[in-house]
Amino acid sequence: MLSVNWREVTESMKEPKWLTRLIMDAIHLDQTRKHGGRMGVRDNHLIESSLARPIQRWNYEPDSDIATLAAAYGSGLVQNHGYLDCNRRIAFMVMYVFLAINGWELLAPEAEVVTVMLDLAMGNLTESDLAQWLSERMSAIGCS
Secondary structure (H helix, E strand, C coil): CCCCCHHHHHHCCCCCCCCCHHHHHHHHHHHHHHHCCCCCECCHHHHHHHHHHHHHHHHHCCCCCHHHHHHHHHHHHHHHCCECCCHHHHHHHHHHHHHHHCCEEECCCHHHHHHHHHHHHHCCCCHHHHHHHHHCCEEECCCC
């Protein structure tokens, strides 16, 4: 795998492409259809809060790198529980899609992903820990 220093690339990065509510809801639908669970929203405001979290970080902490912004999406979704079910799965897929549309691939074994998302949900992993985990498994698309 060709090594790319993602910190150097993201230090001067332009504003990322953000995810929309439509994309997040589509991920929820896809994950519940594939893995089971209840479809639907528990609290619209909590979902909107999760969507706004990385944008807020970008606006008020402009030195935030792409891994930190992805972690803000994931952590917000896991903590807020905006959907009736599948919040951890949705959170991971949202991070994955966000990184992909911004030119990054996330390379992590499924078992490790499950452990990380469970640890995040149980409070054993902080948002900054999640950002670090993501950064260690990211590769620029086309460079793996």
